[in-house]
Amino acid sequence: MLVFALENSREFGEKIAGELDIALSDHEEREFEDGEHKSRPLVNVRNQDVFIIQSLHGGRQGSVNDMLCRLLFFVAAVKDASAKSISVVVPYLCYARKDRRTKARDPVTIRYVAQLFEAVGIDRIVNIDVHNLQAFQNAFRCITEHLEAKNIFAGYFLEKFRDKEIAVMSPDFGGVKRADDFRKILEKHSGKSLPLIIMEKMRSKGVISGDAIVGDVKGKNVIIIDDLIASGSTMLRAAKACLNLGADAVYAVATHASFSSRAGEILSDDAIREIVISDSIPLKLPHSKLQQKIKVLSVAPLFAEAIKRIHAGGSLVDLLKDE
Structure with a gap:
């Protein structure tokens, strides 16, 4: 198992890695003068279960759209490097509130986001307290793992x-x-x-x-x-x-x-x-x-336990029981 955290979510990723008692895997994020960027893993991901952490919100490092694009490109790079499985850990999922048409010709943006993720080859998305769970689960065709705080x-x-x-x-x-x-x-x-x-x-x-x-x-x-x-x-x-x-x-x-x-x-x-x-x-x-x-x-311990169980074939149902 390898766990990456893109720079926008590095602090949160380090909390998860600490709970798992592992180090985050090395990667590169490079900026170019024309505004473009590239990202790639710096370790061998072939035949590995890969977890990529990125919360999709705007901030000092860029807009929501920039964070989404960076995650998609990194997922694709990991896929091209022959990872066995790719799970994106997205504590906050952008565009989740736009889950239906409220006016004529409105977009259903959460479905478009799902199609982008699936196009680059993710196997699973893990998030927490999405705005509309039914709409989220129906938008994605890959495995969806929904945590609750x-x-x-x-x-x-x-x-x-x-x-x-x-x-x-x-x-x-x-x-x-x-x-x-x-x-x-x-x-x-x-x-x-x-x-x-x-x-x-x-x-x-x-x-x-x-x-x-x-x-x-x-x-x-x-x-x-x-x-x-x-x-x-x-x-x-x-x-x-x-x-x-x-x-x-x-x-x-x-x-x-x-x-x-x-x-x-x-x-x-x-x-x-x-x-x-x-x-x-x-x-x-x-x-x-x-x-x-x-x-x-902090919900990092919850995500860490979920990652551990996903990798080992454990139960997330038991993890989320009201105990």
């Missing part, structure tokens, strides 16, 4: 709220199953019956509306859970609605923190007491006040 988040909040009243909230109707699954884990381990709260949300031309809440939040510590925080406007809107209805405090939880340029101002609002995220995307903190509210939980 809910047990990691649940452990944190079970310790934090041992003797307090908790409610779990979905900030929109689309995230109800995610929130309900999280609620059930908390119920199982706390021995308490916990309410599921749902917030109305409608979006048109980038404008969010709807303020109805289903469920009782009065006197509760409300955990709002979603797959992604970008600007934070959805989380803040839900948090303020909860406080207006008598919630004691509101906590925001999301696996992926892509944090747009507006996130610092929006999420620094006192309506949200704490923001709990994973390290699937390198943390960008656009505002100093926001830094004090962030708690980062």
